[in-house]
Amino acid sequence: MSTMLIPFLAFAFGSLLVAAAAMKFMPSRADAIDRRLEELTVRGDDEKKKPRLEALVGFIKRVGEKAPQSAKEMGSLRLRLVQAGYRRPEALTMFFGVRILFALGLFALFSTSIIARPNLFMALGGLGLGYLLPGMGLARLAKRRAHKIRLALADALDLLVVSVEAGLGLDQAMSRVGSELAFAYPDLSDELKLINLELRAGKPRSEALRNMADRSGVDDLGSLMTMLIQTDKFGTSVAQSLRVYSETLRTKRRQRAEEAAAKTGVKMVFPLVICIFPSIWIVTIGPAAIKFITVLFPIVNG
Numbered sequence: 001m002s003t004m005l006i007p008f009l010a011f012a013f014g015s016l017l018v019a020a021a022a023m024k025f026m027p028s029r030a031d032a033i034d035r036r037l038e039e040l041t042v043r044g045d046d047e048k049k050k051p052r053l054e055a056l057v058g059f060i061k062r063v064g065e066k067a068p069q070s071a072k073e074m075g076s077l078r079l080r081l082v083q084a085g086y087r088r089p090e091a092l093t094m095f096f097g098v099r100i101l102f103a104l105g106l107f108a109l110f111s112t113s114i115i116a117r118p119n120l121f122m123a124l125g126g127l128g129l130g131y132l133l134p135g136m137g138l139a140r141l142a143k144r145r146a147h148k149i150r151l152a153l154a155d156a157l158d159l160l161v162v163s164v165e166a167g168l169g170l171d172q173a174m175s176r177v178g179s180e181l182a183f184a185y186p187d188l189s190d191e192l193k194l195i196n197l198e199l200r201a202g203k204p205r206s207e208a209l210r211n212m213a214d215r216s217g218v219d220d221l222g223s224l225m226t227m228l229i230q231t232d233k234f235g236t237s238v239a240q241s242l243r244v245y246s247e248t249l250r251t252k253r254r255q256r257a258e259e260a261a262a263k264t265g266v267k268m269v270f271p272l273v274i275c276i277f278p279s280i281w282i283v284t285i286g287p288a289a290i291k292f293i294t295v296l297f298p299i300v301n302g
Helices: 002-025 029-065 071-084 091-111 120-165 170-180 186-200 205-216 219-234 238-267 269-301
Strands: none
Touching: 029 091, 071 091, 071 120, 071 205, 091 120, 120 170, 120 186, 120 219, 120 238, 170 186, 186 205, 205 219, 219 238, 238 269
């Protein structure tokens, strides 16, 4: 009986321990109510802030619509916005509005006595600076996104090679790679998904691939799209072409890394001269200079 009773007692004791732990770590009714009220309060605050944000966006749009626009500038700016990841139709109007408001804000800031005495030249300089800074920021965002796509291209090529060699067509392989890279490389994943949407809408594959190269602004991706267009045109093996291009891309990445490593020595000269060498001179020569002054000046005064 004792041998049969021991497992039963162990099971009962374990159940009691689990129940006690659950009662200890399970939130009480009051805590659950407080947490729910907090969620509702935060949601209410967000809903209150939403009309203000919509009003601000609407104001920026209205300002952007009044801006003078040239066809040549609109084309280049729209392409730059797409390369930075802003594809919505109102993105160009928003950019014009932000640029005008930023320029007028800096003009008003430099023309008042908040920073210094009012100065017309400083105000005009602030106006020009405010007009140029949004474009510089947009170029920076486009460059950063292109760099992310360039870093993701090698892994995407490997997945494309595996998918095509497994029997998938090029369209299905790009769709599969786009879904697989959604977490690690969202920018390239969005571009691949957009290609599949264009193909489903009836665009020719060559036009869809060229559009992807223009949207990304990456030279390596443009070369890949050109290679895929030629492969599709001449009927050569897609898997073999992708494998050859993957090896070429890895060689280019290695050469780019070696070039960056070779430039490191030159780039380190200025921080060394400006920041590190003065402190080294102070530490090494400072005590000797102090000793020299203390010994020399009594002799000069005497």
